[in-house]
Amino acid sequence: MKKQILDLRVLSNSRLNHNHNLLELGCADPLPAMVPGQFAEVLVEGSVSTYLRRPFSIHRYDKAANTMHLLIKSVGEGTKKIASLKPGSTLNLMLPLGNGFTITNNQEVLLVGGGCGIAPLYFLAEQLFRKGNRVSLLIGGRSAVDIMLASEYRRLGNVYITTEDGTMGEKGMVTQHPVINQADFPFSMVYCCGPDGMMKAVAHLAEGKKVDCEVSLENTMACGIGACLCCVVETHQGNQCVCTEGPVFNSKKLKGWTREIETACSLDN
Amino acid sequence: MAKLEVNLHKLKLSNPVLTASGTFGYGEEFDDFIDVNSLGGIIVKATTSRHREGNPYPRMAETPMGMLNAVGLQNKGVDYFVEHIYPKLLKYNNCVIANVSDSTVEGYVEVAEKLNSLEHISAIELNISCPNVKEGGMAFGTSCPSATAVTRAVREVYDKTLIVKLSPNVTSIAEIALAVEAAGADAVSLINTLLGMAIDAERRKPVLSTITGGLSGPAIKPVALRMVWQVAKAVKIPVIGIGGISSAADAIEFMLAGASAIQVGTANFVDPAVTVKIIAGIKDYMQRHKIDDVNDLIGGLVL
Structure with a gap:
């Protein structure tokens, strides 16, 4: 492109x-x-x-x-x-x-967005919906005022909401919502965008369910085209530019984002 | 027809506009936006003797009209460069210049020796001014004896045009320029970034992982212009002006101060097509001022 x-x-x-x-x-x-x-x-x-x-x-x-x-x-x-x-x-x-999310076909998928991290998820939900996937969206924010465009997202799938102060939806963090903690996890793929801490927590949950999790990173960058090397993230293949190798990464690729690979690496050493 | 060709020692550039190392990748990042061959030349990302991962994130802080970076010379080392990157540079038929850095004199020499045999690399720029590495880099460029030592050692193994990139983080940049000229440099380029710092007051933390970093962008242009003027008066070898150039007017100011060519750096991040706009703007300036040869601008400041 x-x-x-x-x-x-x-x-x-x-x-x-x-x-x-x-x-x-x-x-x-x-x-x-x-x-x-x-x-x-x-x-x-x-x-x-x-x-x-x-x-x-x-x-x-x-x-x-x-x-x-x-x-x-x-x-x-x-x-x-x-x-x-x-x-x-x-x-x-x-x-x-940059590169986009993996678009699955006819699957049950979960999209998790925190605050303005919902930004890339509308376009994603729309494409997933068109490809016959059953889409669930879990949106988190500090307070009701931070939950944006929920009605728009409802046209594309089931919407679940958490707020830290309980003013809308379930009280707590996205990782505490029942939909992401079901014993019989129905989703075959998790997509996430939001603050790094939230994405890591969601990636860990997905890992526990043995499901792939794609995260969209938001590292500070200058050029956006791989020239300045400012926006790097540590991956298992070394530092990579978020702008050209991402911004979407499978969380398994990122150093410190999964428990399993970290343990495996430390055992190797 | 306006004459835009300029000479840098043995190099003949089709026009005075080059790209600053570390802001233009290996050229291909910009192929979607411009015809890279239309530039006078490109100076590609720094190469060191060994693979370097660079510094941890965060490596960048935006500051008023500029930015601090602390990339720390991330690159895959000279052997990888020769094997994998050099072949991709063959598609450029303008002047392709490699930037060389390291932490020891031996390291600089090793890289320069390996690049000396690459036909398509017409010059090297010796980076003795990177502020973002613990050892080497700027340490070589901030004293006359160390700048002399590394320049002289590389001169012995490198036959083609040797440009030395100077650090502004010194008391007298003209003295360093004279020292590298005496040690065999064919040209000097200046300035590299100014050592700076950014603090996040809310978190009481430095913004960069390395605490300090290199300041670039329009914010540093007046300092760069002053230094180019001082160095151009002091040395006989050509001077390449660098520092916050983002328009043709900026480029012309550096040439009037004594630069034979200029490098565009941080502005490439904002507008990947800025270099071709600068070339067009220089032509326009020459037409308006009835100047036939761009060389007439070099050192043309009226005092």
Whole structure:
């Protein structure tokens, strides 16, 4: 897939909560083909404190409508500038970057998202749904306000919610929800995106159930194309760039993410 | 037709725009965005005598108009380079320059010797200025005797154009430049990154795993420009300007300060096509100022 740099038009900008916006983008020319899990590096115009692009997962891609969505979490000046764009304005993106999730066929699958980690999971759920998979989505957040787009996700599968303060869904962390702790685990694949601690915990649970878990990492990066070597993650094959080797990894590939391989390695030594 | 060719010792560049080592991979990362052959040349990622995993993550911190990095020369070593990377570089017919680093003089010599026989590598850039390794790197570039020693040792085994990349983390960069010139360098390139630091106040922690790192990007341009000007006045060999160049105007400023060619670094991360835009912008500047030969810009600062 050839990477491109494109000026896209902001078609709509919806505020989801106090620090998240959903941007809908379009283009007169056809958008490049994209797969779930890939990301875009977005140029920030008019920000004096930032210089680099910002990476965002492709939240949705609609080939027929030739539109795509990005879920923007406002953190610093750069992301705030992007989140404040008005419809009609232009946004410069480099895309599609990185590798996507494995798309299974006719399976029972579980998607787990924490906070803005739900960003790549809509596009993923949609593709999995189209391929005949039975999709369950487990969404976690600190509080009810952090649970975004649940109704959108409900169109694609069963949605389960946890909040740490119990203001929505089950009280606690995603790893405490009954759906991921069933003795007779119905899922043949787990996909996860969220904070590293959450992803590790989910990967451990999946490992315990002898099921593969694909995680989408969000390491700080500069270039997004494998040139700067800043976003590396330690894998069993050495340091690898999250931008070009990931951002989606099977958790078994990552050093320190699985119990089994760690034990095996230490026994070898 | 504007003449863009410049000479760096024996090298003939089709135009003065090069890429800075460590910001352009091995060229192929940029093939989707630009015709890499349209650049004056590329300086590929640093090669050391042995495989290096580099520093632990986090290796990057964004700072106002720039970034700190602490990559630490991650590469697979010179033998891997010769066997697996060099063949892929043969598709580029512009000037391909290797960047050489190590932790000992013997290591530098070993890499330079192995690269000397590669026909398609037309020059090496000796990196005596990397701030992100515990041993070697910048340590060689911050004193005249050690800069002299490593340059002289490599000069003995390397026949083609030898560029030495200087560290700005010194009291007098012109003195180091004079020292490497006397030791046999054919050109100097400057500046490498400035040693810097970032702190996350909320967590009371350094942002980088190595605590300190190398600052690059537009934030360092005024410092780089000053150093290029000082060095160009001091030495007779060609000077290559580096430091925050992200536009044709920046490139021209470095040439007016005395640089014969320039390297684009961090800007490649923001716009992978920036180098070709800089070449076009230089042509445009020459047309507007009725300059036929880009060499007329070198050291053309009016005082």
